[in-house]
Amino acid sequence: MPRAPHVPRELAFLPFSADRAITAGLLTRRMLRSSCWRRLLPDVYVHEDGYRPDDHRMWCDAVALTLPPGAALAGPSAAYLWGVDLLPRQSPVFVVLPEAARPRHRDRIVVAHHRLAPDDVTRFAGLPVTTGVRTAFDLGRSAFAGSVRRTDGVATDWDADRSEGRTRALVAVDALLNRRVVRLSDLAAYLAAHPRRPGTAQLRELLPLAEPLSESPMETRLRLVLYDAGLPSPTAQHEVYDARGRFLARVDLAYPRLRIALEYEGDHHRERAHFRRDVARLNALRAAGWLVLRFTADDVLRSPGRVVRQVAQALSERRSPRR
Structure with missing residues (x-):
């Protein structure tokens, strides 16, 4: 009876970078060829016990390992991490990259190029993620409906119906307000400080309609x-x-x-x-x-x-x- 492969405790459940694990002496290339490891992205693997194909958090963990400095999980993915689930099953991960960054084509990732100030990004369980107010600002102006592209060139559910962008924007803002991820006054102040970003006219229209008490x-x-x-x-x-x-x-x-x-x-x-x-x-x-x-x-x-x-x-x- 073949012996079960050794699984380092550090790699038992969360996605990890294969190169970093090998450099740290936790694995070898030969060990990585075992069927107990699942390849999620180039250089990113997870143990079969931690593989949940419809778990958006797992994919956020995986994608975060590939992000360059200055990038962050954003939009619907940031909202998900903040406790607001706006995503369909098997949704891609939404990220913001610095304007100069050019990602490789990869499944399950949607990229937008926006400027992120240092105080627009925080850490959530070790992941770089846009702050609550920046997340609401981006979703309220449909930043992930007009300027995003999936890195494999396939349209996503989030931006498939552009005519509904305004409705989805208000749904997102209401949900973030209801979960107290952001306060309406803070979102209004952020909008006033960034009045010329794309989509701010829509967010300016929606703010008076936003309702923190909306429960669905x-x-x-x-x-x-x-x-x-x-x-x-x-x-x-x-x-x-x-x-x-x-x-x-x-x-x-x-x-x-x-x-x-x-x-x-x-x-x-x-x-x-x-x-x-x-x-x-x-x-x-x-x-x-x-x-x-x-x-x-x-x-x-x-x-x-x-x-x-x-x-x-x-x-x-x-x-x-x-x-």
Whole structure:
């Protein structure tokens, strides 16, 4: 029975540079040919126990080993490291390189060339990553939609639909604000200090629409649909109490004076226990005089006009004097 190859503790789980490991005496080229090692990128390997093909953090660790000085993980990848997942499965890693750097063509890497000041970059678990405010600044102005190119020349999901860049930008900013990665005042100050960067006009438009209380991308999308249609901006995460001051519910969006609630219904609402709670909650809101409009992802993404008409009708009816 063949003996299992020796695995140095330092190389047991995280990606590593083969050249550096060999120089340090942890491996030999012959040992590296064992099937227990997975090649991720040129000169970058990981042990099979640490190989998770859909784990974006693993790919960030791998790509960081290849970055030159002055580069950083950025955009959606930086947001992911800060706790905001905006990425589809098997997403490439997004990086910013110094303007003079020219990367080799590699799978799973999307490159943008932007100027990064020293205080735009910090360390996250040993990885160079754009700061929270710089990450929000880049995503809010769609810096990774207009000027990026994947190093293998293949378009990415992030920049495939340019017409949706503004919506995705607001989704990203809301999510970063909600997770307290950045404060709205700090983002506004950073924008004021960098007014002429590409895409700042978009970010300047979106800042007044940004909502730190938004708890999901679909809530942000629903708010933006209503704004673009010229409807009043609803209040996010509004708490409803009955006449005795008892808490009834917190609704996604609301027009409190008119007692209109707008709810986004995700797939989790279909679970039996959640469904029963929803029914009881909906009955309590109705008993308190609230009109509740419920929308799905299909409504918001594929039938925004119908959403606007329903909300506009509800506003009109509630504003009309009762006879």
